[in-house]
Amino acid sequence: GDDSDSGDGGGGDGLVVGFAQVGAESAWRTANSTSVQDAAAADDRIAELKFVDAQQDQEKQIEAVRNFITQQVDVIVLAPVVETGWTDVLQEAADAGIPVVLADRGIEAADEDLYVTRLGSDFVAEGRSAGEWAATTFADDADGTRILELQGTTGSAPANDRKTGFFEVLDAEGLNYEIVDSQSGNFTAEEGKSVMETFITTHGLDGIDLLYAHNDEMGLGAIQAIEEAGFAPGTDIQIIIVDGSKAGFQAGVDGKLNYIVECNPVFGEQLMDVVVQVADGESVEKFTPVEEGVFDATQFEAELPNRQF
Amino acid sequence: MSSYAKRLMWPVLILLALIVVNIIATGVDFIIPSVNDDGRLGGAFVNILRRSAPLLLIALGMTLVIATKGIDLSVGAVYAIGAAIACQLIIDAPDQTAAGLVFTAISLALVVTAVIGAWNGVMVAYFGIQPIVATLILMIAGRGIAQLVTGGQIPKVQDSSPFTELGRGAFLTIPIPIWIAALALTALALLTRKTALGMLLESVGGNPEASRLAGIRSKGITVLVYLVCGLCAGLAGLIGAANLGSADANNGGLWIELDAILAVVIGGTALVGGRFFLLGTAIGVAIIGTLEDTIINVGLSSQWQFTAKAVVVFVVALLQSPEFRAWILKPFKRKPETTAPAPVEEAAK
Amino acid sequence: MTDAALVRMTGIVKDFTGVRALDGVDFTLRPGEIHAVMGENGAGKSTLIKVLTGVHGHDAGEILLDGEPVRFSSPKAAQAAGISTVYQEVNLTDNLSVAENLLAGREPRLGPFINFRAMRRRAKALLDDIGIDLNVAAPLSSYSIAMQQLVAIARAVDIEAKVLILDEPTSSLDRDEVEVLLGVMRRLAGNGTAMVFISHFLDQVYEISDRMTVLRNGRLVGEWATEDLPQNELIGHMLGREAAALEQIERAASQHQVEDEAPLVEATGLGRKGSIAPYDLQIRRGEVVGLAGLLGSGRTETARLIAGADRADSGTLKFEGKKVGGHNPRTAAARGIAFCPENRKTEGLVGDLTVAENMILAMQASRGWARSIPIARRDKLVAEFIEKLGIRPADPDMPVKNLSGGNQQKVLLARWMLIEPKLLILDEPTRGIDVGAKADIQRLVAELSAEGMSVLFVSAELDEVTRLSDRIAVLRDRELIAVLESEADMTSERIVDTIVAGGRES
Amino acid sequence: MTAQTLTERPSRSKLFDGLTRYIPIGATVALLIALYLGGLANYRNFDSPQVVAKLFIDNAPLLVIAVGMTFVILSGGIDLSVGSVMAFSTMACAWLTVDAGVSAPLALVLVLAFGTAWGLLIGAVIHYFHVQPFIATLVGLFLFRGLTLQISDTDVSMREVGFFQWGMTHVDFGKIRDGGFWLPYLSFVAFAVVIIAFVVLHYTRFGRGVYAVGGSESSALLMGLPVARTKIGVYAISGFCAALAGVLAAFATKSANPLANVGAELDAIAAVVIGGTLLTGGAGFVLGTVAGVMVWGMLNTLIAFQGNLSSWWARIVMGVLLLAFILLQRILARSGEKRRT
Ligand SMILES: Nc1ncnc2c1ncn2[C@@H]1O[C@H](COP(=O)(O)OP(=O)(O)OP(=O)(O)O)[C@@H](O)[C@H]1O
Ligand SMILES: Nc1ncnc2c1ncn2[C@@H]1O[C@H](COP(=O)(O)OP(=O)(O)OP(=O)(O)O)[C@@H](O)[C@H]1O
Ligand SMILES: [Mg+2]
Ligand SMILES: [Mg+2]
Secondary structure (H helix, E strand, O other): OOOOOOOOOOOOOOEEEEEEEOOOOOHHHHHHHHHHHHHHHHOOOEEEEEEEEOOOOHHHHHHHHHHHHHHOOOEEEEOOOOOOOOHHHHHHHHHOOOOEEEEOOOOOHHHHHHOOEEEEOOHHHHHHHHHHHHHHHOOOOOOOEEEEEEEOOOOOHHHHHHHHHHHHHHHHHOOOEEEEEEEEOOOOHHHHHHHHHHHHHHHOOOOOOEEEEOOHHHHHHHHHHHHHOOOOEOOOEEEEEEEOOHHHHHHHHOOOOOEEEEOOOOOHHHHHHHHHHHHOOOOOOOEEEOOOOEEEOOOHHHHHHHOOO | OHHHHHHHHHHHHHHHHHHHHHHHHHOHHHOOOEEOOOOOEEOHHHHHHHHHHHHHHHHHHHHHHHHOOOOOOOHHHHHHHHHHHHHHHHHHOOOOOOHHHHHHHHHHHHHHHHHHHHHHHHHHHOOOOOHHHHHHHHHHHHHHHHHHHHOOOOOEOOOOOHHHHHHHOEEOOEEHHHHHHHHHHHHHHHHHHOOOHHHHHHHHHHOHHHHHHOOOOHHHHHHHHHHHHHHHHHHHHHHHHHHHOEOOOOOOOOOHHHHHHHHHHHOOOOOOOOOOOHHHHHHHHHHHHHHHHHHHHOOOOOOHHHHHHHHHHHHHHHHHOHHHHHHHHHHHOOOOOOOOOOOOOOOOO | OOOOOOEEEEEEEEEEOOEEEEEEEEEEEOOOOEEEEEOOOOOOHHHHHHHHOOOOOOOEEEEEEOOEEOOOOOHHHHHHOOEEEEOOOOOOOOOOEHHHHHHOOOOOEEOOEEOHHHHHHHHHHHHHHOOOOOOOOOEHHHOOHHHHHHHHHHHHHHOOOOEEEEEOOOOOOOHHHHHHHHHHHHHHHHOOOEEEEEOOOHHHHHHHOOEEEEEEOOEEEEEEEHHHOOHHHHHHHHHOOOOHHHHHHHHOOOOOOOOOOOEEEEEEEEEEOOOEEEEEEEEEOOOEEEEEEOOOOOHHHHHHHHHOOOOOOEEEEEEOOEEOOOOOHHHHHHHOEEEEOOOHHHHHOOOOOEHHHHHHHHHHHHHOOOOOOOHHHHHHHHHHHHHHHOOOOOOOOOEHHHOOHHHHHHHHHHHHHHOOOOEEEEEOOOOOOOHHHHHHHHHHHHHHHHOOOEEEEEOOOHHHHHHHOOEEEEEEOOEEEEEEOOHHHOOHHHHHHHHHHHHHHO | OOHHHOOOOOOOOHHHHHHHHHHHHHHHHHHHHHHHHHHHHHOOOOOOHHHHHHHHHHOHHHHHHHHHHHHHHHOOOOOOOHHHHHHHHHHHHHHHHHHOOOOHHHHHHHHHHHHHHHHHHHHHHHHHHOOOHHHHHHHHHHHHHHHHHHHOOOOEEOOOOHHHHHHHOEEEEOOHHHOOEEEEHHHHHHHHHHHHHHHHHHHOHHHHHHHHHHHOHHHHHHOOOOHHHHHHHHHHHHHHHHHHHHHHHHHHHOEEOOOOOOOHHHHHHHHHHHOOOOOOOOOOOHHHHHHHHHHHHHHHHHHHHHOOOOHHHHHHHHHHHHHHHHHHHHHHHHHHHHHHO
């Protein structure tokens, strides 16, 4: 840094930021971590980013936050594994005078006072976007829309919210639909593929209109299974995926899927700006949405080069 | 031989029961193989077998390790490492369809996983570290290594690469993974039963000190067994990766060690070492594979997955217990002389 | 008679899978008597005890204790009813201390908590009582199997019981310890405790017992008052053949001369810190060298160094004139050194493997895993040794853990005879073996050495050592103090004198 | 010859006889201190006592399940169900208090009773039906994860239940700024569990029976020890501890999450084994387990203080540290054994 900033931590120039990440459970998450770490390294307002991977365990994450408090970092960034259970540790951070920024997922409304702002995606909204496209696409499907769903990890927030948002819209739009089957593929290609294989042998694909996969990986696995069963994904069955990785878009360009709801992990720079604002005591909005889009078949080709993960 | 058959009876019956449930739920198509357009054998049961191939490979290696009184928790991580190395090498190359490249990638992945397995064996045999701890180290670090290889990405191999044949291809209409698993089963069965390896393994597992005094190279054998287990895990990883055309360092083979151990035990091999049953392990794997499909086929939601698995495992475990069978049948026996399931003194300790 | 019986077992039948171990056995124990149960290895003695004490359930028959029908569900229940037992194999937990083993389950307590001080005191007193002096706080595993056996006896004696059962309690004891034990038994008998005594040492049995029940092949042969049954008749009943076996024992004494050949084994200054002081020992071709000494005098350690089971940290070992480097059990076996360890359960057999597999284990190990022994050859060899050693049941596919103790010992012996070693090291090979089989083994040793095999022979029975050995090395305090060579020196008395004298000198 | 001279044992050092079994735990503690000193030398603020106190705040539930696991492992068994039972207990607390309207103390009692009952059941299955512990408890691992998800597939908050505020109440030992530290009540619960376990294992017949059964089950049976009671007892204790850990987790976060504590059983086993307990049973100490849990926590703390490791390097470093730790422990223990003979 060229000029000395507020540095109350003890003379170092720049902020010390602690980032308690969920884990490294998916490509999306790794892209997110990399983005944040790279942004921090590139940003000379940030002296050091303390990064802890909690391996999807809330207890480990709480432990990480407590470690940040003991280390007296300037700002804590938390990507909560789950929504509830943060009261005490965030209170401790508040008592120690360390502001907290939430990244990605949110926490329960009652704890709103304990963090400064949240930057991230809205999974319910993602589900809704997917649902809206499905509702319009199949609006005049006379014999009812038959849907297969590949859920994320049972019990996880994205899985729950993407499901809720999706069917909320279908119901609201009054679409005549039927859930033929809905199983968890644990957000992985491996299980996505094997569940899809079983769907195909159990239900057949004839008459199935739509596959809704809660993330890329499962969707890509399912596409494999569909191809191997001798069907054309994207044509014989319409496919929606959430996330929008390079590989997902590539499949879109190849005509193997029909709609992508983006869930953008690359918000490192955006996050650093927020962190600095928070550290400087500037007032910020309670929720800053990450820039995200939705893409249909016409946009895949153009968007592919912009993909970063 | 008859005791062998007896040990296998209950697992086989459970497997048949599961198959019957599936047939009732989805019709006889479940069991009858169909021929796909591309000449490959398909159908529900063939798919189950194909998908179970990686688990079978790992479970086979695990059987040998368990026979020596050991356990290998690192197989899931090794699976990921094998997959990561092969896929990363392939996508880094300019021409992913080159057969030579694929061969190199596969060989290198197998060599590395074998070395990792041998490392586990050395820790156990030469450093005297408890197997569960020795392999826990790689269970933790292994996925890190796999991620390091892939740089945290999920490398995706082009569909046109011959590598994917390993998971998707077929030979004489039978899917390649089934071939590999069957070959591994046969090879290991021959290796252990046609040579003295099996007996020496059981000896080392049954009484290490007595084996040492009998002049058996127990350390060498232990290392060999872990090496084979690592190799099997690596091969499983390759099949898994080839099937998907990608390597997921984080989730590839996640918790597969538990399923593998489960299969081994369902197959009649005791965790305290000694006698082992490779064929039993294969049946155990088939049960686990079929079970996952059964849940979907009978229309249970995914929340039921765990519960159903628990129930089936519990039933298998109980049926395999002679004491339980005696206890359950007691009310039906009229003999006045019968005893309660008397505490048997030969508690296998 | 009926009213006088403390324990009455009638028509006991016990089936194991494939084997009928007891077939309609009757057994009566009267108050205050010492009752010996006799029989060959595998006759069913231990099984009878285990049925009585609730380790096994029985398939038919009845057990009366004090006239009441009983059926114990576990040894604990039997103990509670006043039956205290020392089972054949040492059944203690060697991870616990001596004191804890002695008093497990009956630890003196203060409120709910164990009073360790009192426990140690009581343990000490108990051991003093049978004349041994151990560090009661040390883990049991630091003591030899003989010590462990004494601890097990002390434990059983401490349980105030109506009935005390001792299943081969003396198999690894020295004669002096045996004397102490017999003294304790007499004292208990005087106090009215009834005892069941199982032993293959006929003199002990005759010295102490009032009555005998003889079993053969799981069937009752009969019951006699000890004074009514001369020794050779007893053997006749046990073996089912006439007193022929007795003669065999007499003939077992070694008859051959050792040529003045170059030594096969030459240990100079061989030792291991904390285990055995450096010693010199030579074994010539075809010679039987006995190791004599008291418990814990270091016989096992001496043998283990030569066998390569432990690593020596001083001195050199020459075998066939060449210096031995990198000595371990495997290379030893390759050179032709076979070691039959004393503790067959933990160091000898692999319980889950079959009789045949246990037998060929060493042979297979020396061939390497890749070259398995052809089935036909293996079956022939195994059958040959089952026959030669009289292993029963003669089923090569039976898991070895299901064999009786004596038969297990024979399997272990067979393992090493199979590799036709140049030097056979036998550590307590006749422990727990019946008279007939003991004679067989002694004769075998004599024969083998006559054929040119050298034997290093360790046994707690001085008679056996003196009878078989060409030379005897005497140990005391973990130090080799003398080698007795001349015919005149080879008597039990001379050995004992040497030990006492050796102790004075050092 | 008199009876007294029967056993000619050279007088061996009684000191080492008594001490050898403390070598593994001694090595663990020494290395733990080394880790701490390493942290002190390298990181700012590592000297805050809160660094150590924190080990017992975040790891309190782990400590409790590890203590239960110690009993099971000492007896020669293993319990894989603890992670799931723990998650189930937390969820049951939430469900009972929030949805079913049961009063919190009653819910707590119900949950603990349930955990114990489960342990009794599985212990009985293991003992009487000779089902291998690994498999019997693996059933628990699947079953309770399933049941937890059946109750709720999203996280549930218990913040409205006043009772659960109790657990995190701070007890201050001086001001943090002046080098003080604080501990919540739930840490003291964990301490209490450790002390009770220590006393039970070392000073009661039941505890010694656990060691005996672990040393040799068949011998223990023949010695007339209550093997059935002991074996079933250890699983009941482990079940109770798992349920208690679940309750502590409820206190710690006042929320229940169906995917919580996946893999906790492995953490617990690792902590127990690092603490010097042999998986084959019969040898080890509860205090070793405490040290093991502290090592586990300390490694995580070091990685957090280092802070510049990517996810994968963090794992690799954790593995390497663990490896170094285990090898050192092994070497120390070996040289100790050498001195003994
Ligand atoms: N658990 C078991 N399973 C199967 N067979 C057994 C078992 N225990 C003992 N037997 C068989 O029962 C028979 C009697 O054995 P037992 O141990 O009673 O003999 P013993 O008279 O005590 O012999 P020894 O003098 O050698 O100790 C033997 O043939 C043995 O093989
Ligand atoms: N004073 C002692 N204190 C503790 N352990 C001892 C002592 N002396 C010997 N031991 C242990 O006892 C065991 C057996 O001792 P040793 O081998 O010397 O006996 P031995 O002469 O072979 O007698 P036997 O074979 O009849 O038991 C060894 O493991 C040794 O470590
Ligand atoms: Mg016997
Ligand atoms: Mg000895």
